[in-house]
Amino acid sequence: MRHSRLALALGASGLVLASGLAHAQEWQPDRPINLIVPWGAGGSTDQITRVTAPILAEALGVEVVVVNQPGASGAIGTQEVLNAPRDGYTWTANAIANNATYSVSGLLEDTDIDDWHIYLSVANVPVVSVPADSEFEDFGQLLEALRDRGASISIATAGITSSGGTAIATISDAGGFDYNMITYDGGGPAAIATASGEAMVTTQLAVEQTELIRGGRLKALAVLSDQELVLEGVDPIPPITNWLPEIDTAPDYFGIFLPRGVPDEVVATLDRIWEEEVMTSDAIREYAETYGAVFDPSFGEEARSRAMPVVIMEACSSVERGEAVNDPSTIGIDCETMTETRAQ
Structure with missing residues (x-):
């Protein structure tokens, strides 16, 4: 079941994935990559994506085309990526908390954080x-x-x-x-x-x-x-x-995501590029320092771990406000336990 898969993702599944990718071949794309930003131009996702895309394009040797496809709080463009062939040529960019909680909000069904390979670049604050x-x-x-x-x-x-x-x-x-x-x-x-x-x-x-x-x-x-x-x-x-000393806050992480099911060599190659080029990028660091973001790139299980606090906060807050269409337990988040933990 989906919630079981989510609950185990920090453990054995990460080891299995790492073992499989260790033997993957280097990916050499032979045509442009479509990178869908499910928001309008000029926003936070669009900004950091347009800084990151040229770094990836140079490393891969093909164009990475950023396409804005806004609508339904990012759900329309995200669904487009989920519907695309899992051949490594269609990616998305977003705040990871959105991709993780679209199912809770009812904007997308049957999807959660573990439907994505996660590559984070910056954390943002409202x-x-x-x-x-x-x-x-x-x-x-x-x-x-x-x-x-x-x-x-x-x-x-x-x-x-x-x-x-x-x-x-x-x-x-x-x-x-x-x-x-x-x-x-x-x-x-x-x-x-x-x-x-x-x-x-x-x-x-x-x-x-x-x-x-x-x-x-x-x-x-x-x-x-x-x-x-x-x-x-x-x-x-x-x-x-x-003014509000008890308010819940958590960093909002942004990055690029590949849907699960793409070939192992695609993931292995992007893992390497992220570690060697993105995590050391002066361009992304300068962007963060100039515009008030936090330069904090990561990928894989480390990225998932960093993202979960804001994912949990947003999922459970939507329940408290009466906005959740589906209970967060369907994606492996127990809000009752989280509420009790915060109260202690």
Whole structure:
């Protein structure tokens, strides 16, 4: 059963996979690779993917074509990859928590984190920002307004399962308020819409807002973290725990994913390239330092382990909010146990 496979993935399955890949031949693709970004251009996934794709293309000797295919909070493009032949020529990019929890949200059925070979590059954090001319000068003022009139305050995100969507839901849970979410095809468009006054707040990722914050079009009020966020050229962004000390936070990891079932030599080759080229990449490190991400590449079982805290948090939070279509237990996550652990 699927949940049994997930529960065992940190153990024996990783050893079997590693043993099989050790004997795989080097893959030499003979045509371009299609890399589907299931979000609009300019968002967090699109940004880091367009930094990473040229590194992979040079190492493989073929073009890696980035294709934006947004819709349904990333589910449409992700389904396209799952439907494609498992020949190694169709990949996807996303926040791994999305791929892991699409089944819980009901956007995709019968899929979980172990349907993917995972290659992570950076971790991102959401930032609560408002237009430069907003009435709100700090997060405390915004929090008070949300508690008084939350349903009339519009929040721009890339959708319910996007980083911004889960961020505002987490803040709402901790802060005890309602809100009015407006969705866009990506985090970049959501941030731009907020800067232009279409929405009153955005909770998208720092990397999607940095230039707007530096340019004085957005005013950053808080970062969804227990540490301040330092961006070159602007004042440090205070942690949201200054106002909501009990809020759950976890790094949101982004990367590139290959569907299970691709040939072993494809996985072995990408493992090598990730270790030798991506994990030492100055370009990705510079991107992270410039836009407020964390350079933290990994792959395989290590990547899965790093991803699971945010996967668990998002899956179980959706149950607490009444948004889950399928119980997380169907993908091997016991939210009752997680809740008890957090309470101790």
